[in-house]
Amino acid sequence: MREGINIFEEDFWAITDVLNRLLQGTNSRTILLIDKAGQLITSVGDTAALDTSSFATLSAADFAATSQLATLIGEKEFSTLFHQGEKENLYVCLVADRVILAVIFDMRATLGLIRVKAKNGAAELEKIFEEIFNKLDKDTSASSEIDADFTKAAEEELDKLFGF
Amino acid sequence: MALINYASREINAKIVYYGPGLGGKTTNIKYIYTKLNPSVKGKLISLATELDRTLFFDFLPVDLGTIRGFKTRFHLYTVPGQVFYNASRKLILKGVDGIIFVADSQIERFEENIESFENMLDNLTTYGLSLERIPLVIQFNKRDLPNITSVEELQKVMNVNNKYPYFESVASQGIGVFETLKEVCRHVLKALS
Ligand SMILES: Nc1nc2c(ncn2[C@@H]2O[C@H](COP(=O)(O)OP(=O)(O)O)[C@@H](O)[C@H]2O)c(=O)[nH]1
Ligand SMILES: [Mg+2]
Numbered sequence: 001m002r003e004g005i006n007i008f009e010e011d012f013w014a015i016t017d018v019l020n021r022l023l024q025g026t027n028s029r030t031i032l033l034i035d036k037a038g039q040l041i042t043s044v045g046d047t048a049a050l051d052t053s054s055f056a057t058l059s060a061a062d063f064a065a066t067s068q069l070a071t072l073i074g075e076k077e078f079s080t081l082f083h084q085g086e087k088e089n090l091y092v093c094l095v096a097d098r099v100i101l102a103v104i105f106d107m108r109a110t111l112g113l114i115r116v117k118a119k120n121g122a123a124e125l126e127k128i129f130e131e132i133f134n135k136l137d138k139d140t141s142a143s144s145e146i147d148a149d150f151t152k153a154a155e156e157e158l159d160k161l162f163g164f
Numbered sequence: 165m166a167l168i169n170y171a172s173r174e175i176n177a178k179i180v181y182y183g184p185g186l187g188g189k190t191t192n193i194k195y196i197y198t199k200l201n202p203s204v205k206g207k208l209i210s211l212a213t214e215l216d217r218t219l220f221f222d223f224l225p226v227d228l229g230t231i232r233g234f235k236t237r238f239h240l241y242t243v244p245g246q247v248f249y250n251a252s253r254k255l256i257l258k259g260v261d262g263i264i265f266v267a268d269s270q271i272e273r274f275e276e277n278i279e280s281f282e283n284m285l286d287n288l289t290t291y292g293l294s295l296e297r298i299p300l301v302i303q304f305n306k307r308d309l310p311n312i313t314s315v316e317e318l319q320k321v322m323n324v325n326n327k328y329p330y331f332e333s334v335a336s337q338g339i340g341v342f343e344t345l346k347e348v349c350r351h352v353l354k355a356l357s
Contacts, residue, residue, distance in 0.1 A: 010172045041169070150231060
């Protein structure tokens with residue numbers, strides 16, 4: 001199976017739509033979608049004060065470590081995680097086995113509602129991602145946009161970044 | 165592997181520094197962090213023990229810039245080298261796009277390099293990956309020390325027939341650090357098309 005993820009316009013907007021509805025429907029603060037390798041796919045809500053890159057990496061690590069804990073006690077995986085803070089809380093669940101959905105919320109939202117709505121949202125996302133993965137399996141060439149010209153432009157950027 | 169978002173025009177790729185414990189992986193990433201312009205780097209995250217040994221990983225995002233409209237970002241990770249942290253190493257390899265193997269050139273660390281290299285191959289295999297598909301660059305580190313194995317000897321065990329690009333380095337002085345990184349980035353970007 002291919003591990004990479006290519007996301008095209010229509011899928012991206014479908015994903016964003018699900019996340020926005022989840023955000024509004026639960027009154028949560030921020031929602032992030034992260035691949036299991038730690039890369040941020042997208043986020044909705046308030047991210048101004050959040051280092052989303054670090055957040056994505058650490059969520060993936062958190063999930064990975066917790067999955068290992070699960071196997072140690074004979075579970076395949078913990079399907080959800082919940083971290084409670086004084087003001088902010090974090091609810092995390094898995095989508096389509098490969099993507100992590102993280103919801104940040106404060107007292108304006110309730111865990112119960114988030115649980116239910118996140119489960120529904122995850123089911124919708126699962127359908128979208130299944131399509132994305134199906135497309136990937138059929139067509140392994142990334143896209144005509146990432147071609148020899150791209151490689152050449154990339155070399156130039158590398159020279160610029162490293163200065164040699 | 166790489167995450168390509170055609171809607172938000174973003175490419176994210178993952179590069180992992182692999183190798184035996186104390187070989188210089190964290191030193192590489194810290195040097196990169198101190199030298200890069202703040203506008204192109206994110207926060208350096210180190211999940212380490214109090215003794216500064218990598219416990220889970222170090223992480224540094226680096227923005228390459230915009231390539232034909234795609235904002236391109238590399239995520240650099242190091243793995244913990246100690247033998248008993250294999251579960252962590254395996255997790256970090258998930259979704260890897262390119263690997264830098266940091267070998268410790270000291271004579272007394274010779275065996276550990278080989279063990280770590282084999283361990284990397286094993287872990288890749290569990291993800292159905294191999295070096296046929298994942299670009300690898302080897303870095304022979306600590307070339308400043310007196311008690312080191314010759315590059316030829318190291319090549320014989322890790323890089324027969326010059327299969328992979330390699331660099332000699334002194335990571336603690338920054339020598340060879342960016343050369344190695346640039347090389348792996350080139351191969352990763354090439355593999356995307
Ligand atoms: N002499 C010398 N020491 C180095 C070099 N690179 C790293 N070190 C030292 O080796 C030790 C272990 O390095 P570290 O980066 O933590 O290794 P890691 O376990 O692979 O992450 C540190 O004390 C570094 O300062 C080098 O090129 N030459
Ligand atoms: Mg380290």
